[in-house]
Amino acid sequence: MPSFLDALKSQVGRKILTGITGIGLIIFIIFHLIGNLTLFGDAQAFNEYTYALESLGWILYVLEAGLAIAFLLHAYIGISIWWNRRQARPEGYVKYQSKGGPSKQTWASKTMIFTGIVLLVFLVIHIDTFKFGATDTIMLNGHEARDLKDLVIATFQQPLYAFGYTAVMILLGLHLGHGFWSAFTSLTMKHKEYSSVIYTVGVIFAILMAVGFLFIPLYIYFAGPDAALISY
Amino acid sequence: MSKEMTIHLKIWRQDGPDQPGELVDYTLDNVNEHMSFLEMLDVLNEQIVAKGEEEPVEFDYDCREGICGSCNLVINGQAHGPKAMTCSCQLHMRNYEDGDTIVVEPFRAKAFPVIKDLVVDRSAFDRIIEAGGYVSVKTGSAPEANSIPVEKSTADTAFDYATCIGCGACVAACPNGSASLFTGAKLAHLNRLPQGKPEKDERTVAMVEQMEEEGFGDCSNYAECEAVCPKGISISAIAEMRRNYMSAAFAGEEA
Ligand code: HEM
Ligand code: SF4
Numbered sequence: 001m002p003s004f005l006d007a008l009k010s011q012v013g014r015k016i017l018t019g020i021t022g023i024g025l026i027i028f029i030i031f032h033l034i035g036n037l038t039l040f041g042d043a044q045a046f047n048e049y050t051y052a053l054e055s056l057g058w059i060l061y062v063l064e065a066g067l068a069i070a071f072l073l074h075a076y077i078g079i080s081i082w083w084n085r086r087q088a089r090p091e092g093y094v095k096y097q098s099k100g101g102p103s104k105q106t107w108a109s110k111t112m113i114f115t116g117i118v119l120l121v122f123l124v125i126h127i128d129t130f131k132f133g134a135t136d137t138i139m140l141n142g143h144e145a146r147d148l149k150d151l152v153i154a155t156f157q158q159p160l161y162a163f164g165y166t167a168v169m170i171l172l173g174l175h176l177g178h179g180f181w182s183a184f185t186s187l188t189m190k191h192k193e194y195s196s197v198i199y200t201v202g203v204i205f206a207i208l209m210a211v212g213f214l215f216i217p218l219y220i221y222f223a224g225p226d227a228a229l230i231s232y
Numbered sequence: 233m234s235k236e237m238t239i240h241l242k243i244w245r246q247d248g249p250d251q252p253g254e255l256v257d258y259t260l261d262n263v264n265e266h267m268s269f270l271e272m273l274d275v276l277n278e279q280i281v282a283k284g285e286e287e288p289v290e291f292d293y294d295c296r297e298g299i300c301g302s303c304n305l306v307i308n309g310q311a312h313g314p315k316a317m318t319c320s321c322q323l324h325m326r327n328y329e330d331g332d333t334i335v336v337e338p339f340r341a342k343a344f345p346v347i348k349d350l351v352v353d354r355s356a357f358d359r360i361i362e363a364g365g366y367v368s369v370k371t372g373s374a375p376e377a378n379s380i381p382v383e384k385s386t387a388d389t390a391f392d393y394a395t396c397i398g399c400g401a402c403v404a405a406c407p408n409g410s411a412s413l414f415t416g417a418k419l420a421h422l423n424r425l426p427q428g429k430p431e432k433d434e435r436t437v438a439m440v441e442q443m444e445e446e447g448f449g450d451c452s453n454y455a456e457c458e459a460v461c462p463k464g465i466s467i468s469a470i471a472e473m474r475r476n477y478m479s480a481a482f483a484g485e486e487a
């Protein structure tokens with residue numbers, strides 16, 4: 001019998017890990033979107049929320065470390081699966097086409113490695129822009145806080161950011177369009193009827209996430225710096 | 233009256249395992265719509281032999297009735313051709329139109345090296361079976377049916393998975409070249425029956441490890457395997473394999 005660690009390194013184990021990290025990342029982006037939507041709340045709601053997050057102290061560090069591990073593991077396994085496929089079929093077909101029917105070969109599933117790598121590169125830029133971006137310090141209910149809202153609004157006045165983010169969020173939707181169902185399947189979901197429901201739920205979820213995230217930069221860009229919905 | 237057609241073929245010709253190969257064009261007139269795909273290739277070979285300029289096209293077959301799993305062809309980019317739940321030998325020329333061009337290639341996977349033309353070596357599957365695709369009990373002559381009760385639903389499901397004929401189409405069609413559907417089908421068949429249960433953990437681990445050792449790729453849940461499987465084996469087999477493998481690893485850790 002393999003040790004549990006060896007089992008996780010096997011083909012089966014790698015899929016279990018892709019699925020677990022994938023679901024972990026899904027849970028993260030759900031909370032991330034809900035948090036972002038506070039931009040449309042009270043004038044200081046977003047800054048209150050980011051202040052609260054940053055005040056979590058060591059809990060935030062643990063969450064961030066977990067997230068970083070999930071991202072890196074997920075990306076590492078994804079890239080190694082893509083690498084292995086070239087080893088497993090050194091000579092390809094002159095002509096290849098899907099047979100349709102139960103096949104889940106779609107635009108989304110065939111581009112997982114591409115959308116994934118774009119997300120990884122995006123992540124680095126994204127963290128650099130916002131987490132490590134320069135912000136003004138404001139007074140918020142008697143304590144000092146970063147004016148991240150101002151940074152967000154200023155950033156998305158730039159077309160490159162507004163439309164770049166929009167494009168990446170469409171790719172996120174594509175990644176989730178296959179990924180949501182795939183993660184459940186990796187985590188051994190079996191029943192056929194149940195499986196097609198999960199697939200549909202996954203596609204709807206992917207659209208909701210993409211639209212939810214891309215609405216923010218687009219709205220801010222078109223509404224301008226003094227946007228009514230999000231003005232102070 | 234049955235329809236007669238002209239069919240253009242582009243067939244992969246390769247002299248030996250390490251030789252380079254290429255697609256070669258052939259045109260066949262008077263292809264009868266009731267011919268099977270393999271019979272059409274037979275006719276082609278008769279012409280090639282009559283001409284005497286080159287060797288006939290080598291392709292694999294045995295039963296020609298969809299049960300042996302040896303007729304491994306990729307036809308116009310689809311393992312076993314365009315029809316669902318149909319082997320190459322059961323595919324008929326009535327599925328084509330006069331003047332069609334059909335590309336015929338061998339199954340492609342590192343673990344299935346080409347021997348000649350369209351014939352590949354699928355002994356990697358035999359080694360996966362040798363690793364655990366059996367039950368170590370004396371079977372003797374057929375036992376009395378009720379001596380080991382098997383629930384009807386269990387027997388039916390086991391039978392569904394047992395219909396896998398080991399053709400390898402799942403590997404051929406998988407973008408990753410994964411053998412998960414084949415291995416999963418064998419495991420799902422044996423692991424659920426009372427005769428197979430005692431060796432469930434050892435079998436699952438051994439077959440999964442052998443599959444990886446043979447150089448088959450990972451499963452990315454494309455489900456293309458289910459689409460090309462001539463027996464319609466469900467990817468639920470793969471889910472079951474994952475479950476059984478992880479629980480075997482858990483159990484091993486405690487022991
Ligand atoms: C917000 C970020 C991300 C989310 C929510 C996400 C989500 C998912 C989910 C749910 C799956 C399905 C898991 C499975 O098949 O078991 C998946 C698969 C995959 N992800 Fe991501 N992912 C993200 C970022 C990334 C990144 C940064 C990469 C970097 C390369 C990546 C590459 C892949 C690949 C290649 C697969 C397919 C795995 C396979 O072939 O089986 N993903 N992703
Ligand atoms: S699972 Fe289906 S496609 Fe794969 S070897 Fe068995 S019968 Fe052929």
Ligand code: FES
Nearest residue numbers: 296300301303321
């Ligand atoms: S020749 Fe036996 S299955 Fe096709």
